[in-house]
Amino acid sequence: MRWPASPATDPSGKIAPVPSDMAEPVDFIREIIRDDLAAGRFDRVHTRFPPEPNAYLHIGHAQAILLNYGIAQEFGGKFNLRFDDTNPEKESEEYVAAIKRDVRWLGADWEDREFYASDYFEQLYQWAEELIRKGVAYVCDLSPEELSRTRGQPIRDGERIITPPGVDSPYRNRSVEENLDLFRRMRAGEFPEGSRTLRAKIDMAHPNLNMRDPVLYRILHARHHRTGDTWCIYPSYDWAHGQSDSIEGITHSICTLEFENHRPLYDWFLDQLGVHHPRQIEFARLNLTYTVMSKRLLLRLVQEGHVRGWDDPRMPTLAGIRRRGYTREAIADFVRRIGVSKAESIREIELLEHCLRDDLNKRAPRRMAVLEPVRLVVTNYPEGKVEGFDAVNNPEDPSYGTRKVPFSRELWIEEEDFREDPPPGFFRLAPGREVRLxxxxxxxxxxxxxxxxxxxxxxxxxxxxATRGGDAPDGRKVKATLHWASVPHAVDAEVRLYDRLFTVPDPLDVPEGEDWIGNLNPDSLVVLRGCKLEPCLGEAQAGERFQFERKGYFCVDQDTRRGLPVFNRIVTLRDTWAKLQGKLEERPRATRRAWPT
Incomplete structure (x- = not known):
């Protein structure tokens, strides 16, 4: 799989070569594709990423994007970006633009293959008429509530779940002519919203609820973000999805496990129409500790003001983590490590943070920043004198070189680095104690x-x-080294310390009747003002990443303005994954419910 490189490392804008140390992943999806090619079921590979433009993408979507794009690259195939825009009430151009930014940022290149389900509305309508003429679709006058009741809802009988047969709609046996007339009048806008639907005639006693005469079209007098007021009937997601794949010549429709029960319906539609039939393959979606991975739940966080928008750096959205300072190489490494499987599990956020630190450690220049300053006066240092000391930019890569850091009589150090009455085990600055600057x-x-x-x-x-450079010629040792900033040269800054959005690994695991919002972390954002940074950080541009020595990794936020840089903490220096590795890499989900969609 060709993991894409960061746009920042590729000025041409093209996808950079795959790093030589990235191992090719092996998984059941690729084995299925290889078998299909060997058996002649397909002579090519064509994948797609088909988001609904009703929210911003989150990190779970990153797995799907990199999987589909990576497979297309590996097998010399094609990759499409298609928006399944069948619900005009929840979709917008804002979401379309955001999704394209995110997919492009991850390095997935759809070239000229940007499509929309709305591109196919006329074809889908004509196919619906074809099903009516075949006698396998009908116009139903049941209300949404009546339709739901007659389909037969699952009920619990002790430890068993029983799904009683549904009840045929009284309109199920309308003639072909009447159905065609009503359906065309639905399109013409003659009927009120929600008064009629077009349903497939399959089997109301089928054990799979998706096969119990599903809805193909509903009346919805809403303006579509692309087609305007052209349509007042809109295809259901289930009706549009598989046929859109077919129209585009997709060979392998790779999706998450919640669509496994929809596969028989997609197969039924394609077989009835006798059109190109992609193969659907399902894998377990990504779930991550200390966050929620549901567009509906993330939308609630935004709408209720618990976060500052979709790109809030605490959010698991790709816009949010990009603003926080995550690199796509770290995300790609994380996706590579977790792989794909059929087994539902929750992945530890510590692994994601480990991948992030591993990447940032190699690429982030080192800088000194004092976040909670106290003044330090070197009383025997000459007033007005300034020296420049060589500081290493990145000990992991000598090619980063060094920089000059100004030193003067008055400095800023961290308030926590001094104790007048130090407790046991405190080795930093205290009365009578010597430390290294x-x-x-x-x-x-x-x-x-x-x-x-x-x-x-x-x-x-x-x-x-005599200790210029930090070493004593007589060999005496000190137990602590402090970072600092020169008072007359330091740059004032705002620093935003971001932490996990929730206080518990599974935010939805709450007692009956309680709200998961109660698990929000009140300290997920702490804003520090009056921070003192070494002078070169005053010229940093939005998106640049640095390691603040002893403090963590930070990124320049888009709120930065001339004279006041703003930095987001990406992640702390402490890596807890080493302790968890081998113990918590994959937590079974046998006892927890599925995430809402």
């Missing part, structure tokens, strides 16, 4: 200045000129 000198604390409330506002130290 990164790249600069060893300093020893000689006193403090406090405000009227007793809070330390200034730490006084002396430096040893």
């Amino acid at each position: 990164r790249y600069a000198y060893l300093v020893r604390c000689t006193g403090v200045v406090k405000d009227p409330s007793g809070r330390v506002v200034e730490v006084h130290c002396t430096y040893d000129p």
Whole structure:
């Protein structure tokens, strides 16, 4: 599979070559495709990603995008982007544009194959008339509530789930002529919204509810984002989806497990029409701890103001994690590691964060940033003097070189790096104690200045000129190295510390009657103002990523404006996956319900 590279590494805009160290994945989907090609069922491979434009994409969609695009690349085939836009009340051009940005950011290239189910509305309508003429579709006057009741809903009998047979619609045996007349009048707009539907005539006693005379068309007087007011009847998702695949010549319709029960219906439609028949293959959708992976639930978070929009960096949307600073290489690595299977499971967010740290560690330049500053005065350092120290940009890659960091008599250090009365195990700065200032000198604390409330506002130290570069010629050792920023040179900044959106691994696991919203993490965003950064960070551009030494990985947010950079914390430095690896890579979902769609 050719995992796409980051746009930032490819100025031409084309998909960069696959990294040589990326192993080709092996999974049951690729085995099925190889068998199909060997058996002559298909002589080519053509996949697609078919989102509904009714929300922003989330990281679960990234798995589907990379899977479909990767398979097309691996087998020398084609990849389509198609919008299944059959519900005008929930769809918009905003979502279409957002989806295209996300797919393109992941590196999937659909070339000139951008399609819409609405492109096929006329063909779908003509096929619906064909089913009426064959006597396998009819116009039904039951209300939505009546239709739902007569289909036969599952009921629980102790430990068993029983699905009683449905009841035939009283309109099921209308003549072909009457059905054609009514259906054409539905299209012409003669009937009120919701008053009639077109249904397939299959089997109201079928054990699969999807086969119990499903709806093909409903009356909906709503303006479509592409077709305007041309239509007042719209195809159901089930009617449009499989036929759209057929029209586009898709060979393998790869989808998640919730569509497994829909496959017999898609097969029935295609067989009735006698058209090209793609093969549908289902895999388990991605579920991730400490988040929700449902467009409906994510929409609620946005609409109720629990987050600041679809691109809030706490959201699992691709827009959100991109704004936070995630790289697509990290996402691709995560998708490669988890693979695809038929077994439902919850993946640990720690693995995703591990993939992210692994990637950022290699690419992120190091910088010094003091997030909660206290002033440090080097009392024996000459006033007005400024030195420049060479600081390593990335110890993982010498080609990143070094930079000059200014040093002066007054510095900023982290407030937490000083304790007037240090507890056991605290090795940083304290009265009488010596520490190293990164790249600069060893300093020893000689006193403090406090405000009227007793809070330390200034730490006084002396430096040893013989320790330039941070090492003592006499070989004496110190137990702590602190980062710092020169007071006259530091850049003020706002830093947003993002954490997990929920406090528990499974946010939906709540007692009966309680709301999962109660599991939101009140500390998922902490905003720090007045942070002090080394001067070169004042020129950083939106989207650039850095490691703030000892603090974590950070990305310049789009809210950055001249004179006030804004940084998002992408992820902390601490990697908990090493402790979890081998224990929690895959958590069975036998005891939990499926995520809502």
